[in-house]
Amino acid sequence: MSTASPTAPGPRPTAERRVRTIRRTGLSIGVATGLYGISFGALATASGLDVWQAMVLSAVMFTGGSQFAFIGVVGGGGSALGAALASVLLGIRNTLYGLILAPSLPRGGLRGFARAQLTIDESAALAASGTTTEEKRAGFWAAGVWVYVFWNLFSLVGALAGQFVADPAAWGLDAAAAAAFLALLWPRLRSGEAVAIAVAAALVALVTAPSLPPGLPVLAAAAVAVVAGLLPSRHRPVHGSGPRTGDARGAEEEGPR
Known part of the structure; x- marks a missing residue:
């Protein structure tokens, strides 16, 4: 008679459930963020862009704050150079996200190109919520892909609708760019x-x-x-100051900046 105890279940099922949960979260983020693309599409065409120009901007630039900055400057009568510079300044944060996520994500080939395109606030935030490399990758791709799909889909809906909106202010669309900037700024x-x-x-x-x-x-x-x-x-720590190495309580009270 065998006395061996049954094999205890490993941590894999729990890890798989966490990955599935992260992927579902990515889908919900994609839908919620994508709906905001309606405002961008409508504002873009109301500002003078045609549907194809709005969609190319949405598909290639693909960073909401920068897109709103671009059409805000163009719609206000500014130059293309000023619009481009404003967009670049707002998009710099995505480069910082890429540096942080670099150890967990592919760097070369088609997947590396896709990673560069999908590095946005939402994909970086969901990736950061993971505790393992698998979870970080699942969060990044789920949020990045779904936001890209729904953002462009609803941008098209907004661009088509914007052709029939004579006065964007009547629908509150003129405030969408300012609302986008406030949404980016407030959590910081x-x-x-x-x-x-x-x-x-x-x-x-x-x-x-x-x-x-x-x-x-x-x-x-x-x-x-x-x-x-x-x-x-x-607030930045001075070299040689701050809590001592062995002072756990001091480190906890200091906390992340």
Whole structure:
């Protein structure tokens, strides 16, 4: 008679359930974010772009804040150069996401190209929620692919509808670009320093808007953040200071910045 105990179930089923949950979350994020593409498509065509131009912009640029910045400057009568610079400044954050996600995601070939295209706020956030490489990859691809699909689908719906909207303000679409920027900014206002930079940038934009061509006030406001980033911060740890290595309580109280 065998006395061997039955084999205990391994951690695999739990890991698989977590991956399935992450993928379902990616789908829900894709639908919710994609619906916002209706505003972009409608604003794009109402600002003077045709349907194909709006869709190429959505498919190739594929970063909401940058897209709204582009059509906001163009629709306001600004130059293409000013629109492009505003878009690039807002898209720089995706490069930082890519650096953070690099150890967990492919770098070369078609998958590497797809990864570069799908590195956005949503895919980076869901990837960061994973605890293993498998979960990080599942979160990145689920959010990135579904947001791309639904964003472009609803952008097309909005672009087609925008051709029949004579006055975007009557539908509240003129406020969509500002709402997009606030949605990007609000979660990052977690410290007094961040709030101070945001207020200073807003004041610079308000002061320069009457005198500068459309698009340039955005660049002037962005310059405030660049200058602030170059200045030493009182919250950054000084070499040799901070909690000692063995002081676990001090490390916990310090927490992430």
